[in-house]
Structures are given as structure tokens and as C-alpha cells.
Amino acid sequence: xxxxxxxxxxxxxxxxxxxxxxxxxxxxxxxxxxxxxxxxxxxxxxxxxxxxxxxxxxxxxxxxxxxxxxxxxxxxxxxxxxxxxxxxxxxxxxxxxxxxxxxxxxxxxxxxxxxxxxxxxxxxxxxxxxxxxxxxxxxxxxxxxxxxxxxxxxxxxxxxxxxxxxxxxxxxxxxxxxxxxxxxxxxxxxxxxxxxxxxxxxxxxxxxxxxxxxxxxxxxxxxxxxxxxxxxxxxxxxxxxxxxxxxxxxxxxxxxxxxxxxxxxxxxxxxxxxxxxxxxxxxxxxxxxxxxxxxxxxxxxxxxxxxxxxxxxxxxxxxxxxxxxxxxxxxxxxxxxxxxxx
Numbered sequence: 001x002x003x004x005x006x007x008x009x010x011x012x013x014x015x016x017x018x019x020x021x022x023x024x025x026x027x028x029x030x031x032x033x034x035x036x037x038x039x040x041x042x043x044x045x046x047x048x049x050x051x052x053x054x055x056x057x058x059x060x061x062x063x064x065x066x067x068x069x070x071x072x073x074x075x076x077x078x079x080x081x082x083x084x085x086x087x088x089x090x091x092x093x094x095x096x097x098x099x100x101x102x103x104x105x106x107x108x109x110x111x112x113x114x115x116x117x118x119x120x121x122x123x124x125x126x127x128x129x130x131x132x133x134x135x136x137x138x139x140x141x142x143x144x145x146x147x148x149x150x151x152x153x154x155x156x157x158x159x160x161x162x163x164x165x166x167x168x169x170x171x172x173x174x175x176x177x178x179x180x181x182x183x184x185x186x187x188x189x190x191x192x193x194x195x196x197x198x199x200x201x202x203x204x205x206x207x208x209x210x211x212x213x214x215x216x217x218x219x220x221x222x223x224x225x226x227x228x229x230x231x232x233x234x235x236x237x238x239x240x241x242x243x244x245x246x247x248x249x250x251x252x253x254x255x256x257x258x259x260x261x262x263x264x265x266x267x268x269x270x271x272x273x274x275x276x277x278x279x280x281x282x283x284x285x286x287x288x289x290x291x292x293x294x295x296x297x298x299x300x301x302x303x304x305x306x307x308x309x310x311x312x313x314x315x316x317x318x319x320x321x322x323x324x325x326x327x328x329x330x331x332x333x334x335x336x337x338x339x340x341x342x
Contacts, residue, residue: 006311009069016064023056052329055322062319070311077304081137084199084296085155087187088128088162090169091206092146093178095239096121098207120237123282124205125170131289132162139197141190144169145183151190157304178208180263181217188224197301200230203292207237208259213266222270231273235288236260238280245276 008014097119132140140162142153153165187202202225225232236245245264247256267274277288 006070007073009071011068013064013068017061019064020057020060022060023053048329052326055325059319059322059326062315062322066312066315066319070315072309072311074308075306077306078301079304080301083135083137083139084201085139085141085191085194085197086135086201086203086296087141087143087155087190088166089143089145089183089187089202089204089206090121090124090128090166091178091180091208092121092144092169093206093208094173095178095207096124096237097173098239120207122170124235124237124285125166127282127286127289128166128205129163131293132159132166134293141187142166142169143183143187143190145179145186147177147179149179149183149186151186155190155194178206178259180204180206180208181213181221184221185224188221188228188230191228191230196229197303199296200228201292201296202230202232204232204234205237206234206260207239213262218266218270222272225270225272232267232275233292234264234267234274234276235285236264236276236278237285238278241280245278 002008003011003014099118099120132138136159139155139157140153140159141151141155142162142165144150144152152169153161156162184202184204191200224230243251243258245261247261264276267276277284277291279285279288
């Protein structure tokens with residue numbers, strides 16, 4: 001129930017508000033005075049008496065309002081900020097449990113290794129946490145993928161939710177396969193039905209590509225990303241030292257037909273806004289995030305959720321101050337009587 005600009009948990013208690021008239025109720029008293037001029041005119045006493053009645057009414061009203069449970073409901077407020085709407089697309093495949101290609105701990109390709117504190121997935125998660133915390137106005141979503149893609153978190157302004165999701169993705173061991181195609185589609189669909197507010201980004205963090213890029217799939221991805229006005233950033237975490245996404249003279253024959261090169265070529269030919277970063281080390285990965293952080297600050301309509309606000313305390317304080325003033329007046333009266341009879 002809404003009343004006086006506030007909502008009330010127990011609105012029926014407001015029916016007790018007529019009790020504020022009690023201090024103004026005149027009790028029938030008969031005074032026998034021999035001569036009316038014996039009673040002096042005392043305007044100050046009348047003013048003080050009126051003030052006491054007002055304070056008593058305020059105290060009663062404050063208590064009634066407080067016990068009725070006033071509050072302001074949760075609401076959404078729009079403001080202009082700077083940032084972007086970003087879907088983080090994180091690879092959960094087994095190869096992400098290996099160290100970076102430029103690390104001295106890099107193992108031979110094909111060996112199964114347990115996830116360590118220095119695995120690509122866990123180190124990427126830690127740097128993504130820092131990236132998220134540096135962007136207060138951004139709206140984040142999260143998709144985790146291996147052979148399947150899972151939209152773990154829809155677009156949200158809640159930094160606690162996205163940080164908890166990223167931290168959870170760092171746990172456990174990776175799975176065997178990588179299917180970026182499904183993940184790209186899932187990421188784009190997170191923007192469906194969302195009001196366009198500003199820059200929209202899909203940030204892919206992966207060390208692999210996709211060989212399932214037939215023409216129909218390519219066309220579907222291109223149409224989805226154009227429709228949602230999405231920009232793709234890919235931070236490619238190298239699994240093979242020296243291998244690059246672009247083809248160069250003297251490349252190893254083993255690199256020619258790698259899935260990541262196919263994916264990179266598709267992104268470049270799609271005419272979608274796209275940029276790739278290649279990371280051999282943690283320093284490369286950190287620099288890539290710094291570059292993205294500096295580039296993607298555009299005017300953005302930010303929707304903030306203001307949580308429910310309890311207003312009982314204000315009325316309790318008002319009632320307490322009025323009661324305290326009345327208490328002081330009574331103590332002063334008792335002291336005055338004792339002084340007069342002392």
C-alpha cells in the first residue's frame with residue numbers, strides 16, 4: 001500500500017493515527033475561584049502547554065508510522081555512464097589446463113596435465129577479475145564452453161555475480177573438446193530482447209578454434225552478430241610457441257590446417273568488427289586486456305537497481321526526540337516543585 005509517497009508493511013496500523021488527538025482531549029475539571037482576577041494572565045505558560053501537546057502528538061504519530069513499517073520499494077534508475085556491455089566467452093577445454101606457450105613449464109602437446117595455479121584458465125580468470133573490477137559501469141554476461149556452451153550468467157550489472165561466476169569457472173579440470181561455434185551463437189543470443197544501450201562486445205578467451213565452420217554456420221553467426229551490433233575480441237592463448245593466427249612464410253606444415261587459423265580467417269572475412277590478440281605469456285594477456293579496457297569506453301545508458309530502503313528508523317528517531325523533550329520538561333517540573341518546597 002502506498003501512502004504519503006511511502007509503502008507500508010502493516011498499513012492497517014495507520015488506523016491508529018487518530019490517537020494523536022489524545023493530548024488535545026480536555027478532561028472536565030471544575031475550578032472554583034473567588035475572584036477571576038486572582039488568576040493571572042500567563043501567555044508563556046499557554047505557549048509551553050501548547051508545545052507539550054504538539055510534542056506528545058508527534059511522539060504518538062512517529063510510533064504509529066514506525067510500527068506500520070514504512071519503506072521505499074526497489075526501483076531501477078537510468079543514468080549516463082561510460083563503458084560497454086560485455087559477454088565473456090571462456091574456453092573450458094582440457095588444453096586450457098596447460099601453462100602459456102611462453103612459460104618454461106609448457107608441456108608437450110598431447111599430454112594430459114592437471115589444472116595448476118599457473119594454468120591458462122586459472123590465470124585468465126584472475127586477470128578477468130581485475131578487468132571486471134576496473135569497469136564499474138559495464139554490464140557483463142558469461143558463457144563457458146567446451147564441447148557444449150553454457151550461458152551461466154545473463155547480462156547483469158551485479159559485479160558480485162559476475163566475479164563469482166568467473167571464480168567458479170576456474171575450479172575443476174577441463175573437458176576434452178572445443179566447440180567455439182556453439183559458444184559464439186550462445187553469446188549472441190544473450191543480447192536478444194535486450195534494449196540497445198551502447199557498445200556491445202563478445203570477449204573470447206580461448207587457445208583453440210573450430211573446424212565446424214560450414215557456410216550455413218558462418219552465415220548464421222554473421223547475421224546474429226550484425227543484428228545485435230556486436231564487436232568480437234579474441235584473446236588467443238597460444239598452445240604452440242611461435243605459431244601465429246596469421247599465415248607466414250616458413251610456418252610449420254603442421255600449423256597450416258589448425259582450427260584456430262580457420263576461425264581467425266573467418267572472423268577477418270566476415271566484415272564484423274573484430275580484433276585478435278595473441279598471448280604467449282601472462283604479460284601478453286594482461287596487455288591485451290589493458291588495450292581492450294582503454295578502447296571500450298563509450299557513452300552507455302546504465303540502469304542501476306536501488307534496493308528496498310527501510311524508513312522506520314527516521315520515524316523512531318522523531319518519536320524518541322519528542323519523548324525526550326517531554327521527559328526533560330517533566331524532570332524540570334519535579335525539580336522546580338522540590339526547589340519551591342525546599
